[in-house]
Amino acid sequence: MNRRKFIATIGTAAAGASATVGTGAFTSVSADRSVSVQVADDADAFLAMTPSNGPNGEFAETTGDGTIALALTDTDAGGSGLGTDSVYEFDDVFRITNQGTQPVYAWATFAGASGDFTPNGTNTDIYLYPNGDSDDQLQDSDEDVLYLGVGQSAQIGVYVDTTDVTTDQDLTMTVNADVENPASGATVGGGGTTIPGPTNGLVSYWPLDSVGDGTAEDIVGTNDGALNGGVSAVSGEVDGAAAFDGSDDYVNVPDDPSLDLTGALTLAAWVKPSSDQDNYARILSREQSGAGNRQYNLGVDADATDPRTVVDTAGANGVEVSATVTFTDDSWHHAALTFDTSDAVRLYIDGTEEDSTPVNAPLVSRSSTVKFGAPAHLPGKDFFTGRIDDVRIYDRALSATEVSDLYGDTN
Structure with a gap:
């Protein structure tokens, strides 16, 4: 031979x-x-x-x-x-x-x-x-x-x-x-997972498929999250997801310079919010306590019904964007926040822009962990009740077309 x-x-x-x-x-x-x-x-x-x-x-x-x-x-x-x-x-x-x-x-x-x-x-x-x-x-x-x-x-x-x-x-x-x-084929993450949707500028991506193994793995970056309380593995909109009981469950991602984004960013996640929701419950949060310290977050409003964000920029406190759409209804929804210092804060639900507020200054920079399911700065309150899946942070503002594509590619 x-x-x-x-x-x-x-x-x-x-x-x-x-x-x-x-x-x-x-x-x-x-x-x-x-x-x-x-x-x-x-x-x-x-x-x-x-x-x-x-x-x-x-x-x-x-x-x-x-x-x-x-x-x-x-x-x-x-x-x-x-x-x-x-x-x-x-x-x-x-x-x-x-x-x-x-x-x-x-x-x-x-x-x-x-x-x-x-x-x-x-x-x-x-x-x-x-x-x-x-x-x-x-x-x-x-x-x-x-x-x-x-x-x-x-x-x-x-x-x-x-x-x-x-x-x-x-x-x-x-x-x-x-x-x-450069590819027309699939994009594969370093962890071996195919990444659906836009990937340019993707800093961290937590599919939340590994929750059963005791971790929230970041498959494109190095920002793995630790589970706290009784966060559990459940079925999601995209493969597996994480379930939060609204009492003491959250995922904690340590502070890292790659997550200290101020000029432009996109936050995105699939969520299934319970109709029994705390007011101001957070889906994703990086912030410290008090006005002037809210770098970025995504959650629900004071009535615990509508999606909402409030961020602080170098030029203004309390830049609020909210949407009057059905959200806390025990159904899956895709939520995305985009920020561009020369444009606006925009809130998208299920691939459609629902509200925006103009901005002309960068976000404040604050030392903070990133949390899923709870505020980064308020222990013991505003916990999220429901399921969270496919969490992403980009270092740029996705366009409306890209947000729609992300929704469609992961739906």
């Missing part, structure tokens, strides 16, 4: 160039490029790549110049290559981490194939996939891209199909990262 050798070298697509970038913020980076950049070892770059600690990590090696090379050849157990006319899936070969200052989309392309080996396109014989799911082909516009929040990592696997391949292959792999989404 013939044995095949596949070598994919990351960071040598352009002579003398690395797949990584040195210090400073970046908007787009590719290993195959003509611009002049300062380079760093793969482990230290903004898009860091390191061999896995798992058993398949032996197929990734750090070269003398600090870059990663994939060598699907000899193994420690005595193997000498890949068998012909076979399909291989190597989970968790190396890890990729966003060490930059912005969320990015990542994907890979291959070049240098010979014979009948196809390196790209819909019938590709080799591609990367994240977190053990080979259905997620990280291939630019042809298939999927990986969304990585700042500080987030993913396990990267390698798929190889050797059908009809009769020659050894020496390939070059180009790993790309961009703040803009």
Whole structure:
């Protein structure tokens, strides 16, 4: 039986160039490029790549110049290559981490194939996939891209199909990262979860599907939340959700600079508010006590019936936006708040804008946790009763079309 050798070298697509970038913020980076950049070892770059600690990590090696090379050849157990006319899936070969200052989309392309080996396109014989799911082909516009929040990592696997391949292959792999989404396919989070709806500017996303495991996982950022009281796992509008009893239940997300948003933001969540609701109950809150300290929140009004928000800007206290729509009716509703310092605070319910108030100054900046189901600053009151699902925070104001798309994509 013939044995095949596949070598994919990351960071040598352009002579003398690395797949990584040195210090400073970046908007787009590719290993195959003509611009002049300062380079760093793969482990230290903004898009860091390191061999896995798992058993398949032996197929990734750090070269003398600090870059990663994939060598699907000899193994420690005595193997000498890949068998012909076979399909291989190597989970968790190396890890990729966003060490930059912005969320990015990542994907890979291959070049240098010979014979009948196809390196790209819909019938590709080799591609990367994240977190053990080979259905997620990280291939630019042809298939999927990986969304990585700042500080987030993913396990990267390698798929190889050797059908009809009769020659050894020496390939070059180009790993790309961009703040803009290039793909027409699905967007996959670093945790392996497909992210429906807009993803540009998505700072944190809590699907609340992992509540049964004792945590509210942020699958695009690093802002995991802790459960307090008796928050429980229930069915949601989008897979699982969290249930809050209105007495002492809430999710607490620690203070983090990524959540200290003042110039523009979007808050969004699916909620099923109970008709037995406290007045001023909070769905999501980052604020301190008293006028002048309400950075952002989303909840219900004094009558415990209508959706409402009150925020404080550098120019005005008590900027209120509310909607006179059926809300606390034991039914699922999508609630979204957008803020743009040069435009307005806008409140959307079920994909439709219900009210807005003009603003011309940024939100106040306050040190605070973020809480789901309770105010961030008032212990023992204004608890939310009902279910909360699919919570998101963006660092920009989504347009009306994007809010409508988010509602439709997750409904």
